[in-house]
Amino acid sequence: METFLDYLKVFAVGGGLCAVGQLLINKTGMSSARILVLFMLLGLVTELVGAFSYIKGFASSGVTVPITGFGSNLAKGAMQGAKEGGVLGAVGGGLKAAAPGISAVILFGFLFALIFRSKSKKI
DSSP, X not given: OHHHHHHHHHHHHHHHHHHHHHHHHHHHOOOHHHHHHXXXXXXXXXXXXXXXXXXXXXXXXXXXXXXXXXXXXHHHHHHHHHHHHHHHHHHHHHHHHHHHHHHHHHHHHHHHHHHSOOOOOOO
């Protein structure tokens, strides 16, 4: 039963984020790129104020898998880098923290490009 509740929390928070994104598309006409940036900044700001760890404790991958988790990782890396090396350390720390995720995206994108044949979208 506990596992079911964990899945329910993950689904509720992750699905809630997706629902907010869809509402923003439908009601405001915002582009999906702007919404992604908005969600990334949401993850960054919640990490900076210290709330992200509490949300992560509750929702686990429901908040870390969407791009909010990427924003949180950038903020954590930048804060750690700033402690160690000042302003330049902040830039390097953010890049260092984001590198595994970006590397995975590049690797999987390359592998899927080898396996599948892309088709242009006809309008």
